Amino acid sequence: MVKAVNLLVVLLILFSGVASADVTEVTATVDRNPVTANESFVLTVTVNDDVSNNAFEASKLLQDFVVGRTSVSRQTSMINGSLSKQTRFTTVLIPQSPGEYTIPEITIKGVSSKPINLQVLKQGTDSDTEQRIAFIEAQVDSTNVYFQQPITYIARLFLAADLNKGNLVPPQVDNADVQQIGRDEESTQMVNGRRYKVYQRVYQITPNKSGSITIPGARFDGEVFTQGQRSIFSSFSNTQPVSAIAEGIDVNVLPVPDSWTGHWLPSELVSLSASISPEQDEYKAGEPITLSYMLTAVGVKPEQLPEIAPDFPSSFRVYPDNDETDSFTRNGVVISQKTVSFALVPEQAGDLVIPEFTLPWFNTKTQQRTIAKTDNMTLPVIMPAGMTQSDIAEAAPTDSRPDTANEKAANTSAKQDINTVASKPLVPVWVIIALTAGLVISLLLNLYLLIKRKSVKSQEKTVKPESxxxxxxxxxxxxxxxxxxxxxxxxxxxxxxxxxxxxxxxxxxxxxxxxxxxxxxxxxxxxxxxxxxxxxxxxxxxxxxxxxxxxxxxxxxxxxxxxxxxxxxxx
Known part of the structure; x- marks a missing residue:
């Protein structure tokens, strides 16, 4: 019974302490001063009471700083029967320009902190080098590019403490596409006598509009471990929030030249090749042949590749066969490929020529119009035994046959030339009559023998001797x-x-x-x-x-x- 009374007394004391607790002190501190532009520092607001998470709002600081996330931690302790509570707000702030700034007083439940005078140094100043925990360096391969010419943007994050967690946010560019290239790279580097762990990430930025654009700096938000040990009786974390922003970069995007004609393809290197399958010494009319074109372009997106539509001669029937587009990264560079295949069916015998296919592109290195092309390809085609060109043409689907108007016109012209020559007798008429009569008699005799042989053979069997x-x-x-x-x-x-x-x-x-x-x-x-x-x-x-x-x-x-x-x- 005595123990129960004692426990009740203790609980009453605790509850009375909670009820009577009130905010009497608010303090605001920064982890360092001066600080560097575009690099974060930590503002800590401590309240000697348990207050709600929204008791402190950092929105009033947005005018002079980029405000990161705010974390809240609490601690309760009892010393000599006296109960005390504490709430700590930790906010990451990033100044974007050098100068003198003032963090205004922070008021919570009627109690205010003292304002803080803050000096912001220009980035690269040695005075703040020893205090920097994190900073980002960014660079581009060119600040003067053409419309849709890819820009390589490299962001390098320097951290002087062990990383707990973090996120590197790519630059948010208006009127441009941004994509990461390859994987992150890690290394270490000494900067003014201090060792940093360096994380490098590469982005490809493709401008979709000409004119002057600004690439905002990539941004890092994360947490690093502090060097102090965390007490088992404390709810405060032993990590410290860190943020950093790279400097913005201005880029001039030139429009497509007025003299340019055709599909616009800006690239460092473009190649075009053609291949035949199967590879044979000769081909037969009426049998399909696969012709494949492969277009490869460096530093462009797959959707920037043009259509491949060669002009084929009328001696072929053409059927689109396959169309594939792919992209991959090699040595930190995006490479896009398009493969287009056609089924070609030759309709006549002879050395049939597939003409060269040309494709213009803009060389971003030489700033000149360049032509990628394939070579002429000659295919020796023979007519299958027992077949004629008309047989091959008749076997073709009527809705897929090419336009043969030019071919018919050429045949008509050739017939007219033959008739013109035939109308001019080169030998006496009686010689022609005699030769014709002998030829007719010979043909009739051969036809009779052929019919008789076929008749005998058909009586035996039409198919090969087989049951x-x-x-x-x-x-x-x-x-x-x-x-x-x-x-x-x-x-x-x-x-x-x-x-x-x-x-x-x-x-x-x-x-x-x-x-x-x-x-x-x-x-x-x-x-x-x-x-x-x-x-x-x-x-x-x-x-x-x-x-x-x-x-x-x-x-x-x-x-x-x-x-x-x-x-x-x-x-």
């Missing part, structure tokens, strides 16, 4: 059935060509040759468009193509049992 069961068990035909069922364009092409090589007379190296033999040129066009044009929709004509091929094989009188070529799509 109907073998045809039904053909792996290539099963693959063709599966490909058509799944609408797999690539697999359908390969399996149909393989089946034709095995079961039809002749040599088949392309889809166009098989289509001509089976008389399925129209049905094969959607498959060709899907194979040669990556931008077209997915091939969905598998059922139609399979039924047409099966029907055409039946018309060719291939001997087969009822189980041969089972229906993939039952009716």
């Amino acid at each position: 109907a069961d073998n045809l039904n068990r053909s792996r290539s035909w099963q693959d063709f059935q599966k490909a058509c069922k799944n609408n797999d364009a690539k697999a359908a092409q390969e399996s149909l060509i393989n089946w034709a090589k095995t079961h039809l007379d002749g040599s088949f190296n392309s889809l166009a040759e098989v289509a001509k033999r089976l008389n399925i040129e129209e049905e094969i066009k959607p498959l060709q468009a899907s194979l040669y044009n990556a931008s077209s929709s997915k091939w969905t004509e598998g059922k139609t193509l399979y039924q047409k091929v099966r029907k055409q094989i039946g018309r060719m009188n291939i001997k087969q049992q009822s189980s041969t070529l089972p229906q993939l799509y039952p009716s």
Whole structure:
């Protein structure tokens, strides 16, 4: 009972102390004086009572200083039965210009602190070097650039104490894009006899407007550990808030030259290359070839790269195939790349030339217009056996064929020239008649023998000597059935060509040759468009193509049992 009474007395004393406590003293101190412009110092306001967090507002100091975050800590102690409380406000302030300043009195619950006279030194003054805990140096690679020419901005944070936590804020530039390049670098450096840990970060700033711009300094806000030991009975932290701001930098952004034509691409280095796949000694008409262009530019963003749209000769059918854009950083420099591919299908034989492709760009080092270009490429193209140029052209999808108006005009002109020459007899007429008669008789005789040989051969078999069961068990035909069922364009092409090589007379190296033999040129066009044009929709004509091929094989009188070529799509 006595213990309970004693405990009640102690609680009453504590509560009475809390109720009677009041603010009687407010003090304001700074951690150093003088201070340096654009470098932080700490203002500490101490109140001898427990007050709310919003009892101290630093907004009145904004006129002369950049105000950082304010932290609040509290401490309660009892000495000889006397209870005391204390609240401490810690605020980071950054002066932006040298001069004499006054931190006004701080009033909390009617009690005011004394004002503080503060001297702010110009950055770089040796008088304050020994007191500096943190400062930032910033530099750019050029202060005179062109519109959209990238600026390399390097911020270096110097810290003389161990870092607890912090954040380096990039410069906030109007009418410009700012992005970090690469990773931070750490090192140590002696400055006026004091060792600093240096953190370096690189930014790329791309101005989107010409004229004079100011790059505000990068800013650091954080906490460093103090050298004193923290008491286990104290709630005050052993860390100290620190902030720093780099000096602003003025940059002049020049507009695009009036004489410039074409896409504006300012860069230190631009390269353009072209490659053919597959690389062969010769190519066949009607078979696709992949042509890829790669554009590489140093120091620009991917969205600044221009479109790659070469002009191809009419001897090719052209299908856009692929378009990829990428960027990466190497040795602290942003490199952007664009790769564009085309599927080219040659429509005639001969040495076909792909002309050079040129792309103008502005060299920021020489301040001159420069041309990036590819070399002319000559492709030796042969006509597949048994095929003609008209066969290749007819096999092309009608909606993807290039304009051949110039080609038709040239053919018409050539025919007119031949007719003009033919109208002028160079030998006697009777000689021409005799040669023509002999040629006609020879052609008729050869035609008769050819028809007779074909008739005998067709009576034996249209396909290669092979049983109907073998045809039904053909792996290539099963693959063709599966490909058509799944609408797999690539697999359908390969399996149909393989089946034709095995079961039809002749040599088949392309889809166009098989289509001509089976008389399925129209049905094969959607498959060709899907194979040669990556931008077209997915091939969905598998059922139609399979039924047409099966029907055409039946018309060719291939001997087969009822189980041969089972229906993939039952009716």
